[in-house]
Amino acid sequence: MFKRICIIGVGLIGGSIARSARQQGLCNNIVGYGRKQDEKNLQAAKRLGVIDDYTLELAEAVQGTDCVVIATPVASIESIFSQLKPLWSDDAIYTDVGSTKGSVIAAAERVFGRVPDNLVPAHPIAGAEQSGVIASVGDLFVNKRLIITPVGNTQPEAVQKIQGFWEGLGSLVSVMEVQHHDSVLAATSHLPHILAFALVDMLGHKDEQSEIFQYAASGFKDFTRIASSDPTMWQDICTANKDEIIPLIEQLKDELDKIQCLLENDDSQQLFATFTYARNARQRFLDQFNTN
Amino acid sequence: MFKRICIIGVGLIGGSIARSARQQGLCNNIVGYGRKQDEKNLQAAKRLGVIDDYTLELAEAVQGTDCVVIATPVASIESIFSQLKPLWSDDAIYTDVGSTKGSVIAAAERVFGRVPDNLVPAHPIAGAEQSGVIASVGDLFVNKRLIITPVGNTQPEAVQKIQGFWEGLGSLVSVMEVQHHDSVLAATSHLPHILAFALVDMLGHKDEQSEIFQYAASGFKDFTRIASSDPTMWQDICTANKDEIIPLIEQLKDELDKIQCLLENDDSQQLFATFTYARNARQRFLDQFNTN
Structure with a gap:
């Protein structure tokens, strides 16, 4: 489905997406990205076979990827958008997993002027009390709800692809208005x-x-x-x-x-x-x- | 420990007390009491071996008992006290399992003028969403808290006996002030x-x-x-x-x-x-x- 996925933030959710995507054969290659202080967690992710490799350089992380998943805390997404802006590619689909969607869309508007056509905001309704890649599992999203909240200019093909990806991870996907x-x-x-x-x-x-x-x-x-x-x-x-x-x-x-x-x-x-x-x-x- | 226990209200709690008391050898004989509309439940209790017998006559139920356990809803306890009043015996210990204790003591004061010396108010902190004797189990009280709230004139020997009874059912017993x-x-x-x-x-x-x-x-x-x-x-x-x-x-x-x-x-x-x-x-x- 995807050749190379970049996961920004390989924690409980990011790690579980990686494990599950690999198990389901939804991508060939997964690269993790994090900050210097996340390196131990990224090392663990690689050691556990959750990701193929990791880097602390965002430009390197997104190079050659056709899907970028932002799995950081909601409050960091605006900063991630800013760092991604000069690297943004029309050949990739971008998505996130934030628990609130209005704030993600507002952040995108602030950074990009308008929400990029190839950004598909999404929210898996799944989680656990634990955090970090160590808590990630391959079946976290099976039979769990996932909500996609496209805006007016979001590419329908990008929405379909993200929907298919999450259905491949076992989720029950709905599409709805952001505010709803x-x-x-x-x-x-x-x-x-x-x-x-x-x-x-x-x-x-x-x-x-x-x-x-x-x-x-x-x-x-x-x-x-x-x-x-x-x-x-x-x-x-x-x-x-x-x-x-x-x-x-x-x-x-x-x-x-x-x-x-x-x-x-x-x-x-x-x-x-x-x-x-x-x-x-x-x-x-x-x-x-x-x-x- | 007791020769004959009368359980007034053989539901989840009353039934579990009966099962557990029998399993732990804390009494020889258990009689259940209920109203006409409780008869099916009482029949089930007898069929399941939870109680030895039942009756719809309170005088018959309490005859020859050395322990009377009131396991009805809190709101019925005052009415039970009124019915028990002419039958009250100094040779038995009376106890209840109500979730609120101030109300039980106030009800006793209204009915008897003062709380009888041989009434030991108690509250097992245990339960389940289900109700009725069908939901009762023999280990409901194991490692669960039980609180006894004696008043000034409650007989210490009666408190000790009820404490020993509940400890025999596996409970962790505390004694505290009613209001507390x-x-x-x-x-x-x-x-x-x-x-x-x-x-x-x-x-x-x-x-x-x-x-x-x-x-x-x-x-x-x-x-x-x-x-x-x-x-x-x-x-x-x-x-x-x-x-x-x-x-x-x-x-x-x-x-x-x-x-x-x-x-x-x-x-x-x-x-x-x-x-x-x-x-x-x-x-x-x-x-x-x-x-x-």
Whole structure:
């Protein structure tokens, strides 16, 4: 499918793309690129056979590639675009894996004046608490959603090729508007992460926190799992998508006001109705999730 | 340890106590009690060998028992106390498994004038999403916390006996003040349940909910697991412990205000600090949880 892929940022996601693309025979050659401080990770990636080779020189990394995958944190993408600009080639397809897409497109507009026709913004909805190439696996994207968010001038052939690539990695690919992607992800991913961080931050500051945690059960463990996610990555995502997230925080505070009010008024009937509605809504989610 | 235990309410918890007590040889005979509408469940309990026998007559159920375990929903406990009052025996120990303890003690005070000396309020921090005797298992309480909340006049020998009973079922038993129990559980269990219900209720009401849920990943599934809990049980618990829960909802709204403010002001540094604090606090919880 591709002769030579350059992966910028060979971490959990970048490394998993490399492993999976190789396993599925979707490319002949994979080169990794990173900064000086990433060299140990790049060495590990080469040693593990995740990539064929690596370089700390971007010009060298992208030379002769027909696909460039930007798999760095969201906050670094603008800087990567700037470094790629003088090296940009019409013969390659560029794509990224950022969790927020509006910010990636805005960064491209700032750097290039307009989003390049051969840049296909994409987002695999997959991940893990661990990070680094050491955590990468070849089946990370199997049966996972992948969303492509082209803009008006994005080349349809480039979109098709990236879609085919991700389907080759096992993903269920959807194409949608940028703003719609950011709105959906704010609801299902960004807001829950903020809630988990907020709850654990709040409880962790209580004097008796060690005792509180002592009596927490497995429900609390599941509920707070996402509060163990990488703080840098989540600070980036939340900042990048704050326009979608802030109204949802407002809505959730309203919802908490509603429940507080029901408790204050001993309105058991409405409390029961709210909890029942939520349980049924989650069942609808599970039914969808399990048939994915 | 006990000759004859009467279990009032042979559901997930009551059934698991029976299975476990029998396996551990902690009693000779177990009788189940329920209402007419519980008869099918009681028949199943007998058929499964969870209890030796059952009856729909409370007087018959408690006759000759030296231990009565009230394992009904929290909201039914006052009514059970009223029914037990004319049958109350000084030769038996009474205990319950309610998730909120202040409400159980208040109910006892209303029914009996003061909490009977031989009533030992207790709470096993264990459970499952499923309910009914069919979901009961013999090892539900192994290595799980159990909290006993005696009052001033509770007989020390009765406390010791209930402590020994639960230790025999494999639980890690603590004894604490009623109010302290309710405060700790509000933080680690009740508030997280309300948050999960609130989030799913809010998202479920959005027009695009089916699509939102379609793009939710496994993090969302874990985060909302407790929103699949029994609405009746949770409406009871939240109502019973509202005095502890409401201030925590207030604190959480303040915490969300803080995060919203950091987002509005692009204060990445403080956002990072908050998320990092939360991640480290959860790690402290995990370290405790895993050495439990």
